[in-house]
Amino acid sequence: MTRTVSGRTGHVVVVGAGLAGLSAALHLLGAGRRVTVVEREALPGGRAGRREVGGYHLDTGPTVLTMPHLADEAFAAVGERLRDRVELLPLHPAYRARFADGGTLDVHTDADAMEAEVERFAGPREAAGYRRLRTWLQRLYAVQMRRFIDANFDSPFGLLTPDLARLAALGGFGRLDARIGRFLTDERLKRVFSFQALYAGVAPARALAAYAVIAYMDTVAGVYFPRGGMHALPRAMAAAAADAGADLRLGQDVTRLERSGSRVTAVVTADERIPCDAVVLTPDLPVAHRLLGRRPRRPLRLRHAPSAVVLHAGTTRTWPQLAHHTLSFGTAWRRTFDELTRTGALMTDPSLLITRPTAGDPGLAPAGRHLHYVLAPCPNTDIGPGAEAWSDLAPRYRDRLLATLERRGLTGIAAAVEAECLVTPADWTAQGHAAGTPFSVAHTFAQTGPFRPRNLVRGTDNAVLAGCGTTPGVGVPTVLISGKLAAARITGTAPKGGGR
């Protein structure tokens, strides 16, 4: 049995209506708590937000939805089903990978289809290696999910279980790229199964092999797209929470918490004071710590993940070589990660994620138009250009990105753009994200699992953290779990589900 908050928990205030906060709210409602959600923005979703630009409906954050059953669990907590609120389109292929040498590989979720594609791309030996890799990813996922990801723990010793030995036997504590190299030799293929380390904020050469679990999620378990865009998910979760009795207060910035001794007694905004029995805090860690009036003691400063520039381009045309998600790899690889995580330089030979949401839902653009979302990883402001530098850099970087896309086959893209929006680390900083990155604290070994900032707060009896800065970590599946784990810290029930 893991620790829980103490005392009364009848009325819980959740600060933040991002995916973590909404997940916590639904799980708390399901456990019979009265729930108030206080969100500073006018819309729910947080990083999974929505912007309207010239008739285009932009998803501001995540585009790759994996493990939708975790969202379904949150709906199930209030007796609902995800599919009754959101239409999910499975993406085939999940990704298309395009390489500097002109090669193209479609990443299929189906084992036979993917094996055939790998064979076409790199021959039968690699196809056999892919089969073995797939089996390994499945075993890795099964070992990790229940015990290490979908679980609250109170100390590293809580992890000393047979699953830890199983994870070690699977090589989970080695390095990701070396482990992938045991299955595949083609350098391009290796990238397809190791670039996901960047989602965890770490270079594949340094990431724990255990993080191949992300490759399991998006190459084996499958990638989905909600009709209406990713923002449809938080919108539906907020609606389900409201229907289940949650009091949603949007456009209310929480400025402070009132305390009595070691308990938080009320959440205070500019307009009101909301008394509470317990509180779930989902803002970035520095904000949560400021609200709590204390920061935890850590021997080392937290290291943040790289950041990203996102170019949203509404265009008069599109390009048939683009799938819903296209990974456009440069020739450089190790150097790219060095730039992103060590030297702080902008990528000299960029690897990009190009998403074309209008491939799944043409309604996200005006009739006959197309939306392209280009994500270019970049260093965070701790090691790279600072927020001020970006106001100067932004227009030049935008031109550079478009020139790269032109060179890589999106002929005429610059001329086809009729509406656009560029988001840089300066914007992430303005939104309050530490180190100018929306990807929070990197998943280095020292910031993983029991070493990541915990969700229970030392010195406060009735506050719990949720969201990407705490356990299990960054990403849609993980923050949905973090909301559930936060709820479990309050209700005392063991979290159910997750590991399918």
Ligand SMILES: Cc1cc2nc3c(=O)[nH]c(=O)nc-3n(C[C@H](O)[C@H](O)[C@H](O)COP(=O)(O)OP(=O)(O)OC[C@H]3O[C@@H](n4cnc5c(N)ncnc54)[C@H](O)[C@@H]3O)c2cc1C
């Ligand atoms: C550009 C981008 C691309 C991404 N791509 C993917 C992807 O493809 N797949 C994937 O799985 N993940 C992706 N992610 C990561 C994923 O989106 C995030 O990890 C996740 O959405 C974070 O959710 P959260 O609830 O922890 O935080 P948030 O969404 O930030 O929620 C916190 C909420 O708290 C609110 N808040 C903050 N301070 C206060 C206050 N004082 N008072 C009231 N409210 C407050 C904020 O407004 C916000 O709504 C991406 C993220 C970004 C930004």
